[in-house]
Amino acid sequence: MLLDTASLYFRAYFGVPDSVKAPDGTPVNAVRGLLEFITRLVLDHRPDDLVACMDADWRPQWRVDLIPSYKAHRVAEESPQGAGDPDEEEIPDTLSPQVPIIEDVLDALGIARIGVPGYEADDVIGTLTGLAPGPVDIVTGDRDLFQLVDDARSIRVLYPLRGVGTLQITDEALLREKYAVDGPGYADLALLRGDPSDGLPGVPGIGEKTAAKLLAEYGDLAGIMAAVDDRTSKLTPSQRRRLDESRPYIAVAPKVIKVAGDVPVPEIDHALPREPYDPAALDELAERWGLGGSLRRLLSILQG
Helix, strand or coil: CEEHHHHHHHHHHHHHCCCCCCCCECCCCCHHHHHHHHHHHHHHHCCCCEEEEEECCCCHHHHHHHHCCCCHEEEEECCCCCCCCCCCEECCCCCCEEEEEEEHHHHEEEEHHCCCCCHHHHHHHHHHHHHHCCEEEEEEECCHHHHCCCCCCCCEEEEEECCCCCEEEEHHHHHHHHHCCHHHHHHHHHHCCCHHCEEECCCCCHHHHHHHHHHHHHHHHHHHHHHCCCCCCCHHHHHHHHHCCCCHHHHHHHHHHHHCCCCCCCCCCCCCCCCCHHHHHHHHHHHHHHHHHHHHHHHHHHHH
Protein backbone atom coordinates (compact mmCIF):
# COMPACT_ATOMS: atom_id res chain seq x y z
CA MET A 1 0.00 0.00 0.00
CA LEU A 2 1.42 3.36 -1.10
CA LEU A 3 0.11 6.51 0.58
CA ASP A 4 0.03 9.88 -1.15
CA THR A 5 0.73 11.33 2.28
CA ALA A 6 0.19 15.03 1.56
CA SER A 7 -3.13 14.29 -0.13
CA LEU A 8 -4.25 12.41 2.98
CA TYR A 9 -3.05 14.90 5.59
CA PHE A 10 -4.69 17.76 3.64
CA ARG A 11 -7.96 15.80 3.80
CA ALA A 12 -7.42 15.09 7.48
CA TYR A 13 -6.74 18.77 8.15
CA PHE A 14 -9.99 19.87 6.55
CA GLY A 15 -11.97 16.90 7.88
CA VAL A 16 -10.97 17.07 11.56
CA PRO A 17 -11.92 20.19 13.59
CA ASP A 18 -9.05 22.58 14.29
CA SER A 19 -10.15 22.53 17.93
CA VAL A 20 -8.15 19.28 18.21
CA LYS A 21 -4.97 20.61 19.82
CA ALA A 22 -1.87 19.54 21.71
CA PRO A 23 -1.49 20.45 25.41
CA ASP A 24 0.42 23.60 24.41
CA GLY A 25 -2.40 24.69 22.09
CA THR A 26 -0.76 23.67 18.81
CA PRO A 27 -3.37 22.32 16.35
CA VAL A 28 -2.79 18.62 15.65
CA ASN A 29 -5.96 17.85 13.68
CA ALA A 30 -3.98 16.79 10.58
CA VAL A 31 -1.65 14.59 12.66
CA ARG A 32 -4.43 12.80 14.48
CA GLY A 33 -6.60 12.60 11.39
CA LEU A 34 -3.80 10.97 9.38
CA LEU A 35 -3.19 8.43 12.17
CA GLU A 36 -6.89 7.57 12.12
CA PHE A 37 -6.75 7.22 8.31
CA ILE A 38 -3.80 4.82 8.51
CA THR A 39 -5.56 2.81 11.23
CA ARG A 40 -8.65 2.39 9.07
CA LEU A 41 -6.65 1.54 5.96
CA VAL A 42 -4.63 -1.14 7.76
CA LEU A 43 -7.75 -2.54 9.44
CA ASP A 44 -9.76 -2.71 6.20
CA HIS A 45 -7.06 -3.76 3.72
CA ARG A 46 -4.34 -5.53 5.75
CA PRO A 47 -1.35 -4.57 3.58
CA ASP A 48 1.91 -6.48 4.06
CA ASP A 49 3.93 -3.39 3.17
CA LEU A 50 3.10 0.27 3.66
CA VAL A 51 5.02 3.32 2.42
CA ALA A 52 4.18 6.94 3.22
CA CYS A 53 5.28 8.72 0.03
CA MET A 54 6.24 12.37 0.51
CA ASP A 55 6.61 15.49 -1.62
CA ALA A 56 10.30 16.30 -1.23
CA ASP A 57 9.63 18.85 -3.98
CA TRP A 58 5.95 19.66 -4.61
CA ARG A 59 6.78 21.67 -7.80
CA PRO A 60 9.94 20.24 -9.41
CA GLN A 61 11.91 22.69 -11.50
CA TRP A 62 12.18 20.23 -14.40
CA ARG A 63 8.39 20.30 -14.71
CA VAL A 64 8.26 24.10 -14.41
CA ASP A 65 10.93 24.42 -17.13
CA LEU A 66 8.59 22.56 -19.50
CA ILE A 67 5.32 24.26 -18.46
CA PRO A 68 5.96 27.46 -16.43
CA SER A 69 2.32 27.62 -15.29
CA TYR A 70 2.65 24.27 -13.51
CA LYS A 71 1.21 24.82 -10.00
CA ALA A 72 2.24 28.49 -10.27
CA HIS A 73 -0.97 29.69 -8.59
CA ARG A 74 -0.08 27.71 -5.46
CA VAL A 75 3.29 29.38 -4.89
CA ALA A 76 3.34 31.34 -1.65
CA GLU A 77 6.95 32.48 -1.96
CA GLU A 78 9.39 31.99 -4.81
CA SER A 79 12.87 30.76 -4.03
CA PRO A 80 15.58 33.31 -4.95
CA GLN A 81 16.92 32.79 -8.46
CA GLY A 82 19.76 30.30 -8.42
CA ALA A 83 19.24 29.30 -4.80
CA GLY A 84 18.38 25.76 -5.77
CA ASP A 85 15.64 25.48 -3.14
CA PRO A 86 12.03 24.66 -4.09
CA ASP A 87 9.39 27.37 -4.05
CA GLU A 88 7.30 27.45 -0.90
CA GLU A 89 3.79 26.04 -1.32
CA GLU A 90 0.83 28.05 -0.09
CA ILE A 91 -0.77 25.92 2.63
CA PRO A 92 -2.86 26.86 5.68
CA ASP A 93 -0.86 28.47 8.49
CA THR A 94 -1.92 25.86 11.02
CA LEU A 95 -1.14 22.90 8.75
CA SER A 96 2.51 23.54 7.87
CA PRO A 97 3.75 23.20 11.50
CA GLN A 98 2.05 19.79 11.69
CA VAL A 99 4.02 18.26 8.80
CA PRO A 100 7.27 17.80 10.80
CA ILE A 101 5.22 16.23 13.60
CA ILE A 102 3.69 13.78 11.12
CA GLU A 103 7.16 12.88 9.86
CA ASP A 104 8.51 12.36 13.38
CA VAL A 105 5.58 10.15 14.37
CA LEU A 106 5.82 8.00 11.24
CA ASP A 107 9.56 7.56 11.81
CA ALA A 108 9.10 6.59 15.46
CA LEU A 109 6.41 4.11 14.47
CA GLY A 110 8.72 2.59 11.88
CA ILE A 111 6.36 3.23 8.97
CA ALA A 112 8.50 3.58 5.85
CA ARG A 113 8.59 7.19 4.64
CA ILE A 114 10.13 8.09 1.30
CA GLY A 115 10.63 11.48 -0.32
CA VAL A 116 13.30 12.12 -2.96
CA PRO A 117 14.72 15.60 -3.72
CA GLY A 118 13.52 16.91 -7.07
CA TYR A 119 10.43 14.70 -7.18
CA GLU A 120 6.83 14.69 -6.04
CA ALA A 121 5.17 11.92 -4.06
CA ASP A 122 3.42 10.89 -7.30
CA ASP A 123 6.81 10.10 -8.82
CA VAL A 124 7.86 8.05 -5.80
CA ILE A 125 4.56 6.17 -6.04
CA GLY A 126 5.05 5.57 -9.77
CA THR A 127 8.54 4.20 -9.23
CA LEU A 128 7.63 1.96 -6.30
CA THR A 129 4.62 0.67 -8.25
CA GLY A 130 6.89 -0.29 -11.12
CA LEU A 131 9.25 -2.10 -8.75
CA ALA A 132 6.56 -3.94 -6.79
CA PRO A 133 6.58 -7.73 -7.25
CA GLY A 134 2.88 -8.08 -6.40
CA PRO A 135 -0.44 -6.21 -6.07
CA VAL A 136 -0.39 -2.51 -5.17
CA ASP A 137 -3.06 -0.31 -3.63
CA ILE A 138 -2.40 3.42 -4.06
CA VAL A 139 -4.30 5.65 -1.63
CA THR A 140 -4.73 9.19 -2.94
CA GLY A 141 -7.24 11.95 -3.49
CA ASP A 142 -5.39 12.92 -6.68
CA ARG A 143 -6.95 11.58 -9.88
CA ASP A 144 -3.61 11.99 -11.72
CA LEU A 145 -2.55 8.65 -10.27
CA PHE A 146 -5.37 6.87 -12.11
CA GLN A 147 -2.77 6.57 -14.90
CA LEU A 148 -1.07 3.81 -12.89
CA VAL A 149 -4.13 1.53 -12.75
CA ASP A 150 -3.30 -1.84 -14.30
CA ASP A 151 -5.58 -4.85 -13.82
CA ALA A 152 -2.97 -7.24 -15.22
CA ARG A 153 -0.64 -6.34 -12.34
CA SER A 154 -3.43 -5.84 -9.75
CA ILE A 155 -2.65 -2.14 -9.35
CA ARG A 156 -5.60 -0.14 -8.03
CA VAL A 157 -6.18 3.37 -6.77
CA LEU A 158 -8.20 3.72 -3.57
CA TYR A 159 -9.74 7.17 -3.94
CA PRO A 160 -11.31 8.63 -0.77
CA LEU A 161 -14.89 9.81 -1.19
CA ARG A 162 -15.56 10.48 2.51
CA GLY A 163 -12.51 10.06 4.70
CA VAL A 164 -10.97 6.68 4.03
CA GLY A 165 -13.96 4.71 5.26
CA THR A 166 -15.62 5.16 1.88
CA LEU A 167 -13.15 4.53 -0.92
CA GLN A 168 -13.71 4.40 -4.66
CA ILE A 169 -11.92 1.23 -5.76
CA THR A 170 -10.50 2.45 -9.06
CA ASP A 171 -9.68 -0.34 -11.51
CA GLU A 172 -9.80 -0.50 -15.31
CA ALA A 173 -13.53 -1.28 -15.33
CA LEU A 174 -14.28 1.88 -13.38
CA LEU A 175 -11.99 3.99 -15.58
CA ARG A 176 -13.72 2.74 -18.71
CA GLU A 177 -17.13 3.36 -17.17
CA LYS A 178 -16.36 6.91 -15.98
CA TYR A 179 -13.79 8.11 -18.51
CA ALA A 180 -13.84 5.58 -21.38
CA VAL A 181 -10.06 5.05 -21.04
CA ASP A 182 -7.64 2.64 -19.35
CA GLY A 183 -4.80 3.64 -16.99
CA PRO A 184 -2.28 4.93 -19.58
CA GLY A 185 -5.16 6.52 -21.47
CA TYR A 186 -6.02 8.59 -18.42
CA ALA A 187 -2.72 10.48 -18.72
CA ASP A 188 -3.58 11.39 -22.33
CA LEU A 189 -7.09 12.38 -21.25
CA ALA A 190 -5.70 14.64 -18.52
CA LEU A 191 -3.24 16.19 -20.96
CA LEU A 192 -5.95 17.09 -23.46
CA ARG A 193 -8.50 18.18 -20.86
CA GLY A 194 -6.04 20.15 -18.77
CA ASP A 195 -6.20 20.67 -15.02
CA PRO A 196 -6.61 24.18 -13.59
CA SER A 197 -5.70 22.92 -10.09
CA ASP A 198 -2.23 22.03 -11.42
CA GLY A 199 -1.91 24.98 -13.80
CA LEU A 200 -2.11 22.74 -16.89
CA PRO A 201 -3.89 24.56 -19.73
CA GLY A 202 -4.96 21.58 -21.81
CA VAL A 203 -6.07 22.03 -25.41
CA PRO A 204 -8.57 24.90 -25.71
CA GLY A 205 -12.06 23.72 -26.56
CA ILE A 206 -11.37 20.07 -25.71
CA GLY A 207 -12.98 19.01 -22.48
CA GLU A 208 -13.13 15.61 -20.84
CA LYS A 209 -15.90 14.15 -23.01
CA THR A 210 -14.35 15.31 -26.28
CA ALA A 211 -10.93 14.05 -25.17
CA ALA A 212 -12.43 10.64 -24.38
CA LYS A 213 -14.12 10.48 -27.79
CA LEU A 214 -10.89 11.39 -29.58
CA LEU A 215 -8.97 8.73 -27.66
CA ALA A 216 -11.64 6.15 -28.46
CA GLU A 217 -11.43 7.07 -32.14
CA TYR A 218 -7.64 7.34 -32.53
CA GLY A 219 -6.26 5.19 -29.70
CA ASP A 220 -3.82 7.52 -27.98
CA LEU A 221 -2.25 10.96 -28.17
CA ALA A 222 0.10 9.95 -30.98
CA GLY A 223 -2.87 8.65 -32.97
CA ILE A 224 -4.77 11.90 -32.44
CA MET A 225 -1.83 14.00 -33.64
CA ALA A 226 -1.43 11.73 -36.65
CA ALA A 227 -5.08 12.45 -37.43
CA VAL A 228 -4.34 16.18 -37.29
CA ASP A 229 -1.87 15.67 -40.16
CA ASP A 230 -4.26 13.37 -42.04
CA ARG A 231 -6.68 15.57 -43.95
CA THR A 232 -8.98 12.59 -44.51
CA SER A 233 -9.50 11.99 -40.77
CA LYS A 234 -12.81 12.74 -39.10
CA LEU A 235 -11.56 15.59 -36.93
CA THR A 236 -13.73 18.70 -37.14
CA PRO A 237 -12.03 21.81 -38.55
CA SER A 238 -12.02 23.45 -35.10
CA GLN A 239 -10.54 20.35 -33.41
CA ARG A 240 -7.83 20.11 -36.06
CA ARG A 241 -6.97 23.79 -35.69
CA ARG A 242 -6.91 23.75 -31.89
CA LEU A 243 -4.77 20.62 -31.73
CA ASP A 244 -2.42 21.99 -34.36
CA GLU A 245 -2.04 25.28 -32.51
CA SER A 246 -1.40 23.39 -29.25
CA ARG A 247 1.59 21.43 -30.60
CA PRO A 248 4.14 23.25 -28.37
CA TYR A 249 2.13 22.31 -25.27
CA ILE A 250 1.44 18.75 -26.48
CA ALA A 251 5.15 18.22 -27.16
CA VAL A 252 6.19 18.82 -23.55
CA ALA A 253 3.08 18.01 -21.53
CA PRO A 254 3.48 14.20 -21.42
CA LYS A 255 6.68 14.48 -19.38
CA VAL A 256 4.96 16.86 -16.96
CA ILE A 257 1.75 14.86 -16.56
CA LYS A 258 3.08 11.30 -16.54
CA VAL A 259 4.54 10.23 -13.21
CA ALA A 260 8.22 9.42 -13.25
CA GLY A 261 9.13 5.76 -13.04
CA ASP A 262 12.87 6.11 -12.51
CA VAL A 263 13.17 7.97 -9.21
CA PRO A 264 16.28 6.91 -7.21
CA VAL A 265 14.28 5.62 -4.25
CA PRO A 266 16.30 4.36 -1.27
CA GLU A 267 16.31 0.69 -0.42
CA ILE A 268 14.54 0.53 2.93
CA ASP A 269 12.26 -1.97 4.63
CA HIS A 270 8.65 -1.38 3.50
CA ALA A 271 7.12 -4.01 5.80
CA LEU A 272 4.26 -2.83 7.98
CA PRO A 273 5.74 -2.62 11.50
CA ARG A 274 4.27 -4.73 14.27
CA GLU A 275 6.07 -2.83 17.04
CA PRO A 276 7.25 0.80 17.16
CA TYR A 277 10.74 1.42 15.80
CA ASP A 278 11.52 3.87 18.63
CA PRO A 279 9.08 3.39 21.56
CA ALA A 280 10.74 6.05 23.73
CA ALA A 281 10.54 8.70 21.01
CA LEU A 282 6.95 7.70 20.27
CA ASP A 283 5.96 8.02 23.94
CA GLU A 284 7.54 11.48 24.05
CA LEU A 285 5.74 12.56 20.87
CA ALA A 286 2.42 11.16 22.12
CA GLU A 287 2.70 13.12 25.37
CA ARG A 288 4.00 16.35 23.84
CA TRP A 289 1.39 16.50 21.10
CA GLY A 290 -1.51 14.87 22.87
CA LEU A 291 -1.96 12.09 20.33
CA GLY A 292 -3.73 9.87 22.84
CA GLY A 293 -6.39 7.56 21.45
CA SER A 294 -5.43 8.10 17.80
CA LEU A 295 -1.98 6.62 18.38
CA ARG A 296 -3.19 3.87 20.72
CA ARG A 297 -5.72 2.67 18.15
CA LEU A 298 -3.08 2.52 15.42
CA LEU A 299 -0.62 0.66 17.65
CA SER A 300 -3.33 -1.83 18.59
CA ILE A 301 -4.09 -2.54 14.91
CA LEU A 302 -0.38 -2.82 14.00
CA GLN A 303 0.14 -5.33 16.81
CA GLY A 304 -2.73 -7.42 15.48
